[in-house]
Amino acid sequence: MEFNEDAKREIEKNLKDIINNINLDNKDRTDIEKELRSTYYESAEAAARARNSTVVTTGDVNTAKAGLCTPKETAASYMRSYASTLSRAGFWPRLAAFIIDSIILCATIFILTLPMLVLMVILNVPFSKSSDYSWMGQHNPAVLALFFGLALITVVSDIIVGIGYYIVLEGHFGYTVGKYLLGMRVLKTDGTKIGYKESFLRNLPKYINNLIIIDALIMLIFFNKEKQRGFDKVANTMVIHVR
Amino acid sequence: MQSELEKWLKELRKGSTKLAMLSLLSLKDMYGYELTRELGHITDGVITLKESNAYPALHMLEADGLIKSYWKETEAGMPPRKYYSITVEGRAFLDDMKKEWTKHSEAMENVWKFKG
Numbered sequence: 232m233e234f235n236e237d238a239k240r241e242i243e244k245n246l247k248d249i250i251n252n253i254n255l256d257n258k259d260r261t262d263i264e265k266e267l268r269s270t271y272y273e274s275a276e277a278a279a280r281a282r283n284s285t286v287v288t289t290g291d292v293n294t295a296k297a298g299l300c301t302p303k304e305t306a307a308s309y310m311r312s313y314a315s316t317l318s319r320a321g322f323w324p325r326l327a328a329f330i331i332d333s334i335i336l337c338a339t340i341f342i343l344t345l346p347m348l349v350l351m352v353i354l355n356v357p358f359s360k361s362s363d364y365s366w367m368g369q370h371n372p373a374v375l376a377l378f379f380g381l382a383l384i385t386v387v388s389d390i391i392v393g394i395g396y397y398i399v400l401e402g403h404f405g406y407t408v409g410k411y412l413l414g415m416r417v418l419k420t421d422g423t424k425i426g427y428k429e430s431f432l433r434n435l436p437k438y439i440n441n442l443i444i445i446d447a448l449i450m451l452i453f454f455n456k457e458k459q460r461g462f463d464k465v466a467n468t469m470v471i472h473v474r
Numbered sequence: 475m476q477s478e479l480e481k482w483l484k485e486l487r488k489g490s491t492k493l494a495m496l497s498l499l500s501l502k503d504m505y506g507y508e509l510t511r512e513l514g515h516i517t518d519g520v521i522t523l524k525e526s527n528a529y530p531a532l533h534m535l536e537a538d539g540l541i542k543s544y545w546k547e548t549e550a551g552m553p554p555r556k557y558y559s560i561t562v563e564g565r566a567f568l569d570d571m572k573k574e575w576t577k578h579s580e581a582m583e584n585v586w587k588f589k590g
Contacts, residue, residue, distance in 0.1 A: 232551065263529075265545070266506060266556045270525050273507045276552070300526035312530030316537065 232276050234287045241292040242271045245302060252306030252424060254405065254416045255313060256474050263309060271295060307423045314422030319458040320415050320470040322451060331409030336396050340389050347385040350378055397437055402430030414474040420467050432466035487521065491531055493575060494521055496560060496568040499541060505555035506532060532558055540564035 250264050274295035279287040300308070351358065354374065355366045367375060400407045405416050405424055417425050417433070425433075436442035449461040459469055494513055498504060504512065509532075510523045523531075535541045541564050545554045560568070 232549075234551065262556075265553065266529060267525070269505065269553045269555045270507045272553050273505075273555075300524045305526035308526040308530045309533070312533050 232279065232285060232287060234272070234275070235289075237289045238275060238287045238292050241289045242268065242275065245271065245292075245296060248302035249306045249309075252303060253309055254418060254422075254424075254471065254473055255310075255317075259313070267305070270299070274298060310418070310422035310424075312422075314418075314420065317418070317422065317469075317471040320472050321455075321458050322447065324413055324415065324472070325470055326447075328407065328409030328413050328415060331412060332396070332407045335408050336393065339392055339396075343388050343392065344385055347381050350381060354378060394438065397434040398427065398430050401425065401434065402427035410470070414472055415470050416473050417468055417470050420469050425466075425468055429466045429468050433460070433462045433468045436460070436462050490521065491523060491527070492535065493568070493571050495523075495528070495531065495535065496540065496564055496571070499558055499560040500565060500568055503557045503559040505546075505557050507555075509558070535564070540567055 246264055246267055249267060250260055253260050253263060255263075271292065275287050275291045278291035278294040279285070282291075284291075299305070350356075354370060356378075357363045357366065370378075397407060401410075401417050402425065404411075405418065410416065417430070419425050419429060436446040446460040446462055450459060450463070454460070454464060457464075457469070463469060494517075495509060498509060498512060506525060506529050510525060510528045514522045532541065532543075536543055536558070539561060541558045541560050543556050543558050546557050547554050
């Protein structure tokens with residue numbers, strides 16, 4: 232039986248869709264990928280044979296695909312079977328990731344704010360005495376409009392980045408930059424991917440005063456075995472090592 | 475009502491999947507796709523396993539030491555297959571499961587026959 236190149240590409244595309252949602256170490260991922268590749272090939276070959284062809288085409292792959300589960304379902308099902316064996320990340324690696332993320336977040340906010348700071352220097356805006364409006368008289372309205380426009384954009388983008396960093400990154404990818412660099416992922420406790428809802432819930436304490444410190448203490452004192460913060464418990468999430 | 479029945483069937487299948495898979499593997503080593511295809515074939519589609527359920531279930535059986543796996547090259551142009559074989563522990567477990575299954579279905583027979 233021969234597979235045409237398009238068919239092979241289609242199979243690899245499907246495999247990639249599945250594997251991208253498998254949060255395991257490389258050995259397990261490779262194993263799963265190989266086993267599924269074999270399944271796709273066998274199944275597509277059977278489809279080609281059923282229509283008396285000796286060449287497997289994209290159409291056969293699609294027929295095979297229809298008989299198999301969606302990539303998402305397949306990945307979720309695999310992850311559920313691994314859920315209890317995943318290695319959960321504890322306090323120290325998570326603190327390290329948090330520090331990396333905090334540095335990145337500060338740097339990003341600083342870069343976003345920089346144009347406004349430069350403009351403040353150029354326009355002689357006082358940095359400390361906010362009640363001193365004398366600088367306004369030195370500039371024409373167009374310049375002032377530009378300044379306040381930029382200030383608004385800066386404040387809004389800072390807020391979006393500040394609030395969005397954890398919620399959006401974890402909600403969309405399942406990790407932040409810090410967690411990615413240290414080989415960690417946030418998953419639901421059943422092993423499947425988290426969504427925005429879980430991400431929002433588990434990250435709430437990071438935005439409320441110093442609640443994150445209390446929440447981390449709750450993990451150390453009450454949920455040290457499960458390695459979950461209080462808000463991980465609420466969101467039904469866990470942080471795992473993928474390598 | 476239909477969905478209630480489906481929910482119940484899902485639970486019922488969950489329990490029998492492990493037994494059916496071990497039972498087939500006790501006859502010969504099989505690869506995942508073969509196992510799901512054979513199962514559907516033998517049972518006329520009553521027990522159909524999708525690969526997304528079968529492979530994770532196989533993984534769990536392997537993690538429990540009831541089966542082992544190995545890779546085997548096949549015909550040219552086809553990727554290698556992952557074969558599963560039952561272990562000694564798996565056979566013993568299968569025997570126990572079968573006994574319990576028979577006991578359970580006999581007990582259910584008695585429930586059907588019961589006239590009050």
